[in-house]
Amino acid sequence: MHAYRQFAAVYDRLMEDMPYPEWMRFxxxxxxxxxxxxxIADLGCGTGNLSIPLARSGFHVYAIDLSAEMLTIGRNKWDASPQHTFRTQEGSIRWLQQDMRDWELPQPVDAVxxxxxCVNYLTEEDDVEAAFRAAYGQLKSGGVFLFDVHAPRTLARYAGEQPFVLDERDIAYIWTCELDRERTEIEHKLTIFAREGESRDARYARIEETHVQRAYEPAWLRGALARAGFGNIEIYADFRLEPPNAESERIFFAAVK
Known part of the structure; x- marks a missing residue:
């Protein structure tokens, strides 16, 4: 699994167009x-782009990530937030560095x-099964586990459309992908150039990143959830409470303990 060491410093800049409000609405x-x-436990919370708005809304959140660097950035954002000091609803965040395959809380939560x-970063079936068992173990009875994954066709699309290039004043990258079709596993290689400072002669830091993701068939994921003990397993797609079809790119699961 990837710990996002150098990537943490530029993560929010590169991810600012991600559909966080859509995840919240879903x-x-x-x-x-x-x-x-x-x-709520937020597995793979990164820099808190979902944990923080959830806490601002009054939820008590355990923000869990493997990367200490990502958690530090998230904690600093939360501490600097005006809502952290002057909020009307008493939400909270506890930041925890743990592995989503093997994590533990002081007490069970209502939702995960x-x-x-994030689950696509688990590139072995045994790791996915372990993550599902851990989620089941940390949920209260009746609690729901929500997660999303890239559909297999999405990884194929990335491989077919690459390379991807970004060239802006403060940041640039070259992003290439290589797909292992037998495993439905993709290796993303990024070379990122991030501007250091605002002066005319500011230098650019070079960051090399490799990320590996694997896609799983929805039927297999449903079976893995059932083996972990979950019941009432529903499969949705693309941020809507509708079943997936052949064109769906992002698959969502809701599984009840």
Missing amino acids: ARSCWERYGVPKT ISFCD
Whole structure:
């Protein structure tokens, strides 16, 4: 698994166009259906782009990530937030460096989320099964586990459309992909140039990143959830409470303990 060591410093800049509000809307729609939680574990929380708005909304959040650097950035954002000091609803965040395959909380939570294709970073079936067992073990009875993954066709699309290039004043990258079709596993290689400072002669830091993701068939993921003990497993697609089809790119799961 990737710990995002150097990447943490530029993560928010590169991810600013990600559909975080859509993930929030999807989660809320599911909670209206399965039960509104008070306590939430956010697996693969990164720099807190979902944990922080959840806490601002009054939820008590355990923000869990493997990367200490990502957690430090998230904690600093939360501490600097005006809502952290002057909020009307008493939410909270506890930042925890743990592996999503083997994590533990002081007490079970009402809901677990893992968005932004975190599960795709588990590239062995045994690791996915372990993550599902851990989520099941840390949920209260009746709690719901929500997560999303890239569909296999999405990884194939990345491989077909690469390379990707960004060239802006403060940051640039070259992003190439190589797909192992037998394993439906993709290796992303990024060379990132991040501007250091605002002066005319500011230098650019070069960051080399390699990320590996694997896509799994929805039927297999459903079976793995059932083997972990989950019941009432529903499969949705592309941020809507509708079943996936052959064109779906991002697959969502809701599984109840």
